[in-house]
Amino acid sequence: MKVAIIGGGIAGISAAMNLLKNDDYSVDIYEAKNNLGGRVFSMPSGHNNQIIDNGKHIMVGAYHNFFELLKELGTYQFIRCQDNLEVLLQSQEYSFTLQSGKYGDLALVQSLWKFQKASTSEKIKLVKFFVKLKIKAKNLDKYLTEIKDLTVEEYLNKNKISTEFIKYIFEPIVLATINTTIQKAPAELFVQVMTKAFFSSPENQKLCFSQVPLVDLFIPLADKYPKRLKIFTNSLITKIRITDKNFGVFYNQQWLNYDAIILATQHNFIKKILATSYLHDLLNVKSLHFFREVRTNSILSIYFWTKQKFMEGDFRGFVGSTIHWIFKEKRLKNCYALTVSSADDFTVFPRDFVYNLALASLEKIIPEFDRSKVEHHVVYLDKFATIGINPQIEQFRPDNKLVKGIYFAGDWTNTNLPATMESAATSGKMAAKILQEDFAT
Ligand SMILES: Cc1cc2nc3c(=O)[nH]c(=O)nc-3n(C[C@H](O)[C@H](O)[C@H](O)COP(=O)(O)OP(=O)(O)OC[C@H]3O[C@@H](n4cnc5c(N)ncnc54)[C@H](O)[C@@H]3O)c2cc1C
Known part of the structure; x- marks a missing residue:
C-alpha cells in the first residue's frame, strides 16, 4: 500500500509513523515548508545565535499519543516533566500554589x-x-x-x-x-x-516541557524508514484527484498515484484542496458547517533576555493580567518567554506597542522586574495558532474519514481534545488506524 500524506505537522508525522509500523505500507509526506513540525517550529532569535521556538509549548503527562510518538522517534528523552503538578498562580495582590x-x-x-x-x-x-x-x-x-x-x-x-x-x-x-x-x-x-x-x-x-528546540524532536523521522518513507519538503500540494482505480496527487506538473491520501494540513487548506477536484461535494453536513463557521484564535509570545535573574521558579501563571504566563527558558541564559492565549485583541496593534504593554503588565505583577534591564526581545504573534472552539464548533469537528481512500488528520478533527499537540498526534494515529481497517478487507 502506498499512501500520500499532505502536511508534515505533528498529525502528518503521527499518521506516517503509525502506518509505517506495518511493513506493508510505504509513505510519501509532502510538506509546504522547508522542514517538518508544522505549527511547532523553531527560529533564530537574533541574540547570541540562540534558537527559540514560535512560543512556549506546555504539555501535560496525559499527552499519551504525543509522547508515544516521541518515544518511537527516540526524542522523548528531551522532555522533562515535573515530579508532581505544581503551579504558582499570581495576581497583583495574591499568589497561590496549585x-x-x-x-x-x-x-x-x-x-x-x-x-x-x-x-x-x-x-x-x-x-x-x-x-x-x-x-x-x-x-x-x-x-x-x-x-x-x-x-x-x-x-x-x-x-x-x-x-x-x-x-x-x-x-x-x-x-x-x-x-x-x-x-x-x-x-x-x-x-x-x-x-x-x-x-x-x-x-x-504533571506539566512537561521540551529541553531542546521543538523542531529537533522530529528530526529523526527522516532516517527512520529509509526504504519506505520519502519526505518532500518545500512541496505545496494544490490538487488531488480520485479515479476508479486510485488517488492522485499533483506534484511537479504530473499526477502521482497512491492507494490512499491523508490530508494532514490546517483546516483552512482542506476545503481549497478538495474544491479543486469537486471532492468537497463528499463532505457531510456536519463537516461543511465546521469549515464554514470555524475561526482561528491567536497566541502572542514574547521572548526577552535580561541582564539578571528577577524571578524564582521556572514559570508562573498570571491572574487578572494582560499576560497569562511567564516561563524561564532554561536552556538559554537569562531568557524568558511570556505567553498570552486567545490574543486576538493584540493583532491590530504594532509589535512595539504590544511589547511595551506586556512588559508594563509584568512590572506591575513582579515589581522586581525592570524593563530597562532587557537586552533583546522577540515578539511573535500567531493569528492562526489554533481553531477557535465553542460549544457549536465542538459538535461539528469533522471525523477522520471522507471516503475510503481519503482521510483527514489534524488537531482540528473530532478528537474530543482541545486543539493541541496531543490532539494532532491522536488524530494522525486515528487516521492511520481507520485507513488500515478500510484496506484490511
Ligand atoms: C504559538 C503557539 C503556541 C502553542 N502552544 C501550545 C501548547 O502550549 N501546547 C500544545 O499542546 N499545543 C500548542 N499549540 C498548538 C500546536 O502547535 C498544534 O495543535 C499542533 O502543532 C498542530 O499540529 P497539526 O499537525 O494538526 O497541524 P500543523 O502543525 O498546522 O501541520 C499542518 C502542516 O501542513 C502543511 N501544509 C498545509 N497545506 C499544505 C499543502 N497544500 N501542501 C503541503 N503541505 C501543506 C503546513 O505547512 C503544516 O506543516 C500552539 C501553537 C502555536 C502556534
Whole structure:
C-alpha cells in the first residue's frame, strides 16, 4: 500500500509513523515548508545565535499519543516533566500554589483548601463538584451529551463554583488548554481536560516541557524508514484527484498515484484542496458547517533576555493580567518567554506597542522586574495558532474519514481534545488506524 500524506505537522508525522509500523505500507509526506513540525517550529532569535521556538509549548503527562510518538522517534528523552503538578498562580495582590502529590486528587484538594480567597462553604462546593466529576467520569459520554450546549462559564456557574476559584484556577486552565475564554470554551472539552489530566493520576497531571528546540524532536523521522518513507519538503500540494482505480496527487506538473491520501494540513487548506477536484461535494453536513463557521484564535509570545535573574521558579501563571504566563527558558541564559492565549485583541496593534504593554503588565505583577534591564526581545504573534472552539464548533469537528481512500488528520478533527499537540498526534494515529481497517478487507 502506498499512501500520500499532505502536511508534515505533528498529525502528518503521527499518521506516517503509525502506518509505517506495518511493513506493508510505504509513505510519501509532502510538506509546504522547508522542514517538518508544522505549527511547532523553531527560529533564530537574533541574540547570541540562540534558537527559540514560535512560543512556549506546555504539555501535560496525559499527552499519551504525543509522547508515544516521541518515544518511537527516540526524542522523548528531551522532555522533562515535573515530579508532581505544581503551579504558582499570581495576581497583583495574591499568589497561590496549585499542587498535587503522589496521593493525586487528595493532595490537589488539600492544596485548594489553602486558597484564602474562598470561604469554607465555597471550598466544600468545589470538593462536591470534584466528586461529581469523578462519578460522571465513569459514564463520560452520556454526561458530555448532557452538557454539550454549555460554555465553561455557564457550566461552572451551574455548579456554583465561586468567582475567585474561577478566576484563579479555572480561567488559567481553560486559557492554557483550549486557547479561548471561559465565556466561549465548551464545557464538554473542559470536562475532558479535567477528567483526563487534572483529576486523573498524578502522572497525567504533571506539566512537561521540551529541553531542546521543538523542531529537533522530529528530526529523526527522516532516517527512520529509509526504504519506505520519502519526505518532500518545500512541496505545496494544490490538487488531488480520485479515479476508479486510485488517488492522485499533483506534484511537479504530473499526477502521482497512491492507494490512499491523508490530508494532514490546517483546516483552512482542506476545503481549497478538495474544491479543486469537486471532492468537497463528499463532505457531510456536519463537516461543511465546521469549515464554514470555524475561526482561528491567536497566541502572542514574547521572548526577552535580561541582564539578571528577577524571578524564582521556572514559570508562573498570571491572574487578572494582560499576560497569562511567564516561563524561564532554561536552556538559554537569562531568557524568558511570556505567553498570552486567545490574543486576538493584540493583532491590530504594532509589535512595539504590544511589547511595551506586556512588559508594563509584568512590572506591575513582579515589581522586581525592570524593563530597562532587557537586552533583546522577540515578539511573535500567531493569528492562526489554533481553531477557535465553542460549544457549536465542538459538535461539528469533522471525523477522520471522507471516503475510503481519503482521510483527514489534524488537531482540528473530532478528537474530543482541545486543539493541541496531543490532539494532532491522536488524530494522525486515528487516521492511520481507520485507513488500515478500510484496506484490511
Ligand atoms: C504559538 C503557539 C503556541 C502553542 N502552544 C501550545 C501548547 O502550549 N501546547 C500544545 O499542546 N499545543 C500548542 N499549540 C498548538 C500546536 O502547535 C498544534 O495543535 C499542533 O502543532 C498542530 O499540529 P497539526 O499537525 O494538526 O497541524 P500543523 O502543525 O498546522 O501541520 C499542518 C502542516 O501542513 C502543511 N501544509 C498545509 N497545506 C499544505 C499543502 N497544500 N501542501 C503541503 N503541505 C501543506 C503546513 O505547512 C503544516 O506543516 C500552539 C501553537 C502555536 C502556534
